[in-house]
Amino acid sequence: MFESLSKLLKEETPFALVTVIEGTNKGAKLLVQPLEKSLEGTLGNESLDRVAARDALGELAAGRSGVRHYGLHGEAREEAIQVFIESFAPPPQMLIFGAVDFTGALVKVAKVLGYRVTVCDAREIFATKKRFPQADEVVADWPNRLIDQVGYSLDTQDAICILTHDNKFDVPAVLASLKTKVGYIGVMGSRRTHEDRLERLKESGVSEKEITRLRSPIGMDLGARTPEETAISVVSEIIALRTKRPMHALKDTAGPIHG
Amino acid sequence: MREILGDLEKWRSAGKQIVIARVVDLEGSGPREPGASMAVNEDGEVAGSVSGGCVEGAVVSEALQIMESKDRRIVTFGYSDDEAFAVGLTCGGTIHLFLEPLDW
Known part of the structure; x- marks a missing residue:
């Protein structure tokens, strides 16, 4: 995944990188791009990926990076999984x-x-x-x-x-x-x-x-x-x-x- | 990660083991925002920074441990810590870092 990240950074294409930092599959990653329907990588299962990708696009649009909590399958108000969403907006x-x-x-x-x-x-x-x-x-x-x-x-x-x-x-x-x-x-x-x-x-x-x-x-x-x-x-x-x-x-x- | 990309690529192509530390969360005052990152390679070389210089030394030792153990973890530095860490941020804030090998 590092190659994709490096390529997108060089092209100045906006994207977000989601990483599981606590819970099952620690270190698992998902790379999300606003104009790409397909996701690269996985956090462990499709429903978690879908919820995290949606939140990642929101964070990216706001130019923010931060931590989110979910249930094992992306449930809101649960804390089994902690992810870090890192936004890579193009430079000003x-x-x-x-x-x-x-x-x-x-x-x-x-x-x-x-x-x-x-x-x-x-x-x-x-x-x-x-x-x-x-x-x-x-x-x-x-x-x-x-x-x-x-x-x-x-x-x-x-x-x-x-x-x-x-x-x-x-x-x-x-x-x-x-x-x-x-x-x-x-x-x-x-x-x-x-x-x-x-x-x-x-x-x-x-x-x-x-x-x-x-x-x-x-x-x-x-x-x-x-x-x-x-x-x-x-x-x-x-x-x-x-x-x-x-x-x-x-x-x-x-x-x-x-x- | 943008700032350290050049070093990461250079170290990777030289086949070096690398650990990346990223600021994931911040409480109170802190010099660097979530996403600030630094990397350490197996020779102890450092790129980037995660604070105003307060905790970088401690991050290097954590990173070298992770290079051995291959695990990934959240490491917290802060004024409010119960003496768990000898170092903290002089500005009084608390930062949470995620450290992991660049094996992805």
Whole structure:
């Protein structure tokens, strides 16, 4: 079974691995995939497999791993068998628009946090794998066109960082991002660029409610100076937003962005 | 398991015996979530981690025992333990690990 697990991890296919950790058949395993009807392995009998597979798909959808108890044949409210359901959801995605100074640093920090990172810039000479060797993908195209292609796959755990700070590129990128379910939309720019961008977005029909989804200017108010420090301020904001902890975000503070 | 996949594959292809430890449950505060894993091979080499470094040493000795006995079991480390284990989590939480040989 290890070969299957290794293959699915490399393909970034979502799956769950169920292991009996207490009771009959300790160590028995069941590998469950959302799009596959057939299961690999067995926990001991078909009815137990069926119940455990159902629960495993639920845990996988929620991105959780944890222990469940069943009777010998999957009965609820019994404790004869203890299983560990381990979810292997694909890594979260980060799309970075703009192949600028800050991009390389953000790619590095995002990789440390386990993101699958795509860099996109319409300018072919800047959007090269050589400039961003750690990125999983580098795309030379317009941001809005890339979002139109991959936007359906974005969800609350994913992030879009728009670093172009040029209204020609970032207004269409913001408009396209707002159509997705992505959890974080950060937009770089000075406070003046930000005000100007808000005007343009409103002219394009973006509502006040949609504007509250934007983290702009991007990042936490750390007084970051270098691209690396700015990257840390961006991911700090992403983490604090997810954990709903209080934060000094640049979007809520006033004064100079760089310390 | 994702983080230690490279090491696991390398050790497997070298024919090494391996024991995997996975965090399956957590009570109170703990540094790593269920699913965090580490592996130990027959040479005592270690990949991955299951805590902030508090219990890894003890996990290695448990793992080497399991390599001998070939059994699989839940091992618990925690502050609240009745002196059964000398090590615990400095953060005060309790973690339950499942240790087993990679024979599957």
